[in-house]
Amino acid sequence: MDRKYIGKRVVRNEDPRLLTGQAQFVDDVQFPGMLHAAFLRSEYAHARVLKVDVSKAREYPGVVAVFTAEDMGRDWFPGPPLVSPPPTVKDVIFHSRRQVPLVKDKVRHAGEAVAVVIAESRYIAEDAAEQIEVEYEPLEVVLDLEKALAADSPRVHDDLESNLAAQLFQKKGDYEAARKEAEVVIKRRIVIERGAAAAMENRGIVAQWDAKGRHLTVWDTTQAPIPIRNGLAARLGLSESQVRVIAPFIGGGFGPKIMMFYPEEMLIPWVAMKLNRPVKWIEDRRENFYATTQERGQVHDVEIALDRDGRILGIKDDFIHDTGAYDPYGLTIPINTQCHVMGGYDIKNFSSEFRVAFTNRIIATPVRGAGRPQGIFVIERMLDLAARELGMDAAEIRRRNLIQPHAFPYQHEIVDQAFAPLVLDSGNYPAVLDKALEMIGYEKFVKEEQPRLRKEGKYVGIAVAPFIETTGIGPYEGARVTVETSGRVNVATGIGTQGQGHFTSFAQVVAEQIGIKVSDVRVTTGDTSEFHWGTGTFASRGAVVAGNAVHAASSIVRGKILKLASKVLGAPEAELELEDGQVRIADIPQKSVSLGELAALANPLRGAVEPGTEPGLESTAYFGPQYGATAFGTHAMIVETDPETMMVKIRRYVVAEDCGTVLNPLILEGQIHGGVSMGLGNSYYEKLHYDENGQLLNASFADYLLVSSTEMPRIEVGHLETPSPLNELGTKGVGEAGAIPVPALFAQAVQNALHDRDFEILEMPLSPNGLFELLNKETE
Amino acid sequence: MQTFQRSVTVNGERFERTVEPRLLLSDFLRHELGLTGTHVGCEHGICGACSVLFDGQPARSCLMFAAQAHEHEIVTVEGLGTIENLHPVQQAFREAHGLQCGFCTPGILTTVTAFLERNPNPDENEIREAISGNLCRCTGYQHIVDAVKLAAKKLQAQE
Numbered sequence: 001m002d003r004k005y006i007g008k009r010v011v012r013n014e015d016p017r018l019l020t021g022q023a024q025f026v027d028d029v030q031f032p033g034m035l036h037a038a039f040l041r042s043e044y045a046h047a048r049v050l051k052v053d054v055s056k057a058r059e060y061p062g063v064v065a066v067f068t069a070e071d072m073g074r075d076w077f078p079g080p081p082l083v084s085p086p087p088t089v090k091d092v093i094f095h096s097r098r099q100v101p102l103v104k105d106k107v108r109h110a111g112e113a114v115a116v117v118i119a120e121s122r123y124i125a126e127d128a129a130e131q132i133e134v135e136y137e138p139l140e141v142v143l144d145l146e147k148a149l150a151a152d153s154p155r156v157h158d159d160l161e162s163n164l165a166a167q168l169f170q171k172k173g174d175y176e177a178a179r180k181e182a183e184v185v186i187k188r189r190i191v192i193e194r195g196a197a198a199a200m201e202n203r204g205i206v207a208q209w210d211a212k213g214r215h216l217t218v219w220d221t222t223q224a225p226i227p228i229r230n231g232l233a234a235r236l237g238l239s240e241s242q243v244r245v246i247a248p249f250i251g252g253g254f255g256p257k258i259m260m261f262y263p264e265e266m267l268i269p270w271v272a273m274k275l276n277r278p279v280k281w282i283e284d285r286r287e288n289f290y291a292t293t294q295e296r297g298q299v300h301d302v303e304i305a306l307d308r309d310g311r312i313l314g315i316k317d318d319f320i321h322d323t324g325a326y327d328p329y330g331l332t333i334p335i336n337t338q339c340h341v342m343g344g345y346d347i348k349n350f351s352s353e354f355r356v357a358f359t360n361r362i363i364a365t366p367v368r369g370a371g372r373p374q375g376i377f378v379i380e381r382m383l384d385l386a387a388r389e390l391g392m393d394a395a396e397i398r399r400r401n402l403i404q405p406h407a408f409p410y411q412h413e414i415v416d417q418a419f420a421p422l423v424l425d426s427g428n429y430p431a432v433l434d435k436a437l438e439m440i441g442y443e444k445f446v447k448e449e450q451p452r453l454r455k456e457g458k459y460v461g462i463a464v465a466p467f468i469e470t471t472g473i474g475p476y477e478g479a480r481v482t483v484e485t486s487g488r489v490n491v492a493t494g495i496g497t498q499g500q501g502h503f504t505s506f507a508q509v510v511a512e513q514i515g516i517k518v519s520d521v522r523v524t525t526g527d528t529s530e531f532h533w534g535t536g537t538f539a540s541r542g543a544v545v546a547g548n549a550v551h552a553a554s555s556i557v558r559g560k561i562l563k564l565a566s567k568v569l570g571a572p573e574a575e576l577e578l579e580d581g582q583v584r585i586a587d588i589p590q591k592s593v594s595l596g597e598l599a600a601l602a603n604p605l606r607g608a609v610e611p612g613t614e615p616g617l618e619s620t621a622y623f624g625p626q627y628g629a630t631a632f633g634t635h636a637m638i639v640e641t642d643p644e645t646m647m648v649k650i651r652r653y654v655v656a657e658d659c660g661t662v663l664n665p666l667i668l669e670g671q672i673h674g675g676v677s678m679g680l681g682n683s684y685y686e687k688l689h690y691d692e693n694g695q696l697l698n699a700s701f702a703d704y705l706l707v708s709s710t711e712m713p714r715i716e717v718g719h720l721e722t723p724s725p726l727n728e729l730g731t732k733g734v735g736e737a738g739a740i741p742v743p744a745l746f747a748q749a750v751q752n753a754l755h756d757r758d759f760e761i762l763e764m765p766l767s768p769n770g771l772f773e774l775l776n777k778e779t780e
Numbered sequence: 781m782q783t784f785q786r787s788v789t790v791n792g793e794r795f796e797r798t799v800e801p802r803l804l805l806s807d808f809l810r811h812e813l814g815l816t817g818t819h820v821g822c823e824h825g826i827c828g829a830c831s832v833l834f835d836g837q838p839a840r841s842c843l844m845f846a847a848q849a850h851e852h853e854i855v856t857v858e859g860l861g862t863i864e865n866l867h868p869v870q871q872a873f874r875e876a877h878g879l880q881c882g883f884c885t886p887g888i889l890t891t892v893t894a895f896l897e898r899n900p901n902p903d904e905n906e907i908r909e910a911i912s913g914n915l916c917r918c919t920g921y922q923h924i925v926d927a928v929k930l931a932a933k934k935l936q937a938q939e
């Protein structure tokens with residue numbers, strides 16, 4: 001279809017404000033008389049709290065109040081589950097244990113909040129927090145995932161019989177039978193450790209209670225303002241219309257900014273109401289390491305069975321997932337992992353059981369990728385080992401196993417994170433693989449360049465990793481589109497935005513329908529007073545679910561415009577066209593009426609309105625997909641490794657991506673670049689080091705290394721478009737895609753570069769140090 | 781607590797304020813002067829989000845005290861251009877999509893503005909080196925690098 005606005009590299013509507021320091025972030029909200037909060041956090045990862053003495057802090061000059069769990073009285077209770085427990089799946093075990101506003105009896109991870117100080121300034125609040133005295137009785141710390149599940153392990157939650165938080169078995173076909181037929185069976189243990197999301201903006205909350213108007217306004221760095229509003233209202237005994245939650249400009253989300261609730265998110269509004277003064281809390285970076293959720297920790301025992309030609313006959317993958325101290329996010333991460341172990345491959349036999357363990361680590365909830373990178377790492381590593389065993393080329397073994405274009409919709413026969421059947425909707429996977437290979441010049445590199453460079457003594461390696469990304473899941477999102485009398489269009493939707501460019505991509509969707517400049521469409525996201533139905537920005541669903549709601553609403557508005565214009569211009573609708581904010585008769589362009597005039601006519605101040613009509617040129621519409629749309633991509637890279645220093649230099653990095661209809665390639669590419677940089681962090685730089693006491697050894701940006709501009713390679717992106725049949729726009733999500741295959745790719749490339757060394761990369765993240773140890777361990 | 785009388789010029793305007801010795805320059809700019817364009821991402825000198833121009837040189841405002849700015853000149857992102865009239869560097873960032881969430885952006889804009897004055901015609905490696913002290917979690921830096929290249933062109937065309 002010929003599109004005028006969708007698919008174009010449109011510059012962003014939101015940029016001028018962001019570029020000039022005029023965009024409002026949560027920490028920019030300021031009120032006279034505003035108070036500031038600081039939290040006292042536990043030094044211990046696992047300890048009984050015997051006594052909390054806040055008397056000195058209360059007397060500290062400038063302190064207005066100090067609260068402990070005790071002081072909260074009947075308002076103290078755990079948060080609701082953010083993702084509801086699994087309903088229908090057979091034999092599932094799930095123990096829901098949710099985080100608490102302030103620790104009462106027992107600390108379950110280092111950094112858990114014990115008390116909150118409210119003072120005239122942040123400086124004073126922090127000083128006073130140091131005056132609080134807590135008596136702890138340290139307990140044995142639960143960290144190792146296997147030991148955590150052993151019968152004799154100390155328990156994170158005393159009321160449970162063990163640290164088993166959840167267990168789920170899923171299968172397809174008959175793995176054991178397939179294994180008997182196999183020529184090659186490979187079994188390995190794979191360990192993946194935790195990293196941080198590390199958005200540049202830490203979390204923050206400002207709450208203002210209007211006692212006379214009985215109205216609470218909350219500015220929150222959340223990805224899901226509507227659920228937060230609904231939850232807060234329920235908790236605070238207010239009606240939903242008495243609470244407004246605003247997620248203004250957010251400095252990056254990447255997953256952890258969606259929770260129900262973070263302790264601070266519950267407490268600050270509660271305190272603001274109690275004290276009847278505006279209260280602000282802004283997390284600092286150290287707190288972000290200790291109090292914002294993290295992800296990735298898993299241990300896999302995986303077995304792959306293949307025939308002589310490298311065809312996968314079956315996979316068995318049993319793993320343990322670390323949920324940390326609580327499990328508010330249900331089974332999302334481990335189910336995602338399970339769903340991605342089969343990747344985009346045609347696998348007939350699959351058997352997988354995961355167990356989720358409570359540990360004394362910080363809570364795990366999805367971080368960009370959300371379980372998917374682990375699944376892809378597992379399958380891709382096993383394919384690499386199989387290729388080596390069979391003496392087969394890395395690209396070839398993948399090509400032989402990919403799902404073929406005619407096989408869609410493809411049933412994987414297990415359930416996904418939404419507990420809906422995992423169905424891959426559409427795609428042309430081999431074409432995407434070929435595109436990546438062609439872009440990087442695979443053949444030529446392997447046949448000519450690599451042998452030549454190796455002769456020169458260079459350790460160069462190439463890798464290719466295909467992956468799927470399940471995206472755009474339900475339940476639904478909505479949008480309201482209004483043509484204003486100025487001729488401009490206003491759009492409101494319920495999701496939040498953390499840099500994904502929704503102010504522009506949604507405007508493009510509207511412009512396509514209504515024929516108006518993208519810059520004349522004003523989009524609001526994340527303000528419950530503008531739109532109050534919806535769930536949030538997660539699972540790479542913004543462009544899919546909210547995007548299609550915007551599309552649906554604008555199509556209806558288009559219909560209304562045409563109907564009215566046809567009356568005004570005295571021409572049938574079919575002869576009208578919408579362009580440049582005007583409706584014209586196609587053959588007589590000088591006969592036209594502007595959208596602004598039509599909007600005024602549709603909302604008359606006098607006279608009668610025909611029965612059954614609604615005023616204005618406005619529509620609210622919703623979109624809920626039948627099931628998630630699945631994107632597909634392939635990354636490839638060429639690296640050079642220095643076997644002395646273990647530094648890995650990336651010479652080329654290419655991405656071939658099919659995420660359905662592209663709304664804005666500029667924004668899409670930006671999403672991919674960012675995802676890859678996080679993926680490289682997950683591969684070689686970013687590991688959260690917990691010591692044996694459950695303390696983080698690298699809880700600062702000086703010690704936890706984010707990828708900087710000098711480590712990042714230039715990324716070449718190629719697009720293919722297989723529109724999703726599941727929605728009218730044909731979009732699939734892409735927000736997390738960039739990060740997903742990178743660790744798998746990185747391992748393969750380094751392994752290929754150091755081809756003459758006998759070692760196996762079976763862990764992530766690595767580091768130069770880690771790689772050095774691995775190589776020396778193997779040669780010892 | 782002891783306080784100091786301090787005067788500092790920010791974006792061409794002179795401010796006289798009484799400050800506590802421990803007040804960070806970043807907090808002073810953001811909360812005393814209301815110039816919230818300067819962001820803080822770490823408050824320990826690594827991320828660069830808080831970078832401002834201090835007598836024309838990029839400096840991390842989270843690592844300085846407000847008191848140290850006495851009789852100095854500071855330029856924050858608000859001092860570069862306006863919504864109606866973007867600075868060429870800001871314009872280039874818009875055209876090249878050099879920002880996503882925009883949180884790191886003010887620090888990068890101030891850093892890059894000073895860098896391009898020193899080196900009006902940088903190559904890709906020099907650009908990457910110049911912004912290596914500014915962390916960005918969203919962009920993977922590529923569009924930032926492109927934006928700096930474009931900004932260099934725009935500034936040269938202006939001359």
Ligand code: FES
Binds near residue numbers: 821822823829842
């Ligand atoms: S806030 Fe100053 S360097 Fe990060």
Ligand code: FES
Binds near residue numbers: 200881882
């Ligand atoms: S644009 Fe988000 S941190 Fe740089």
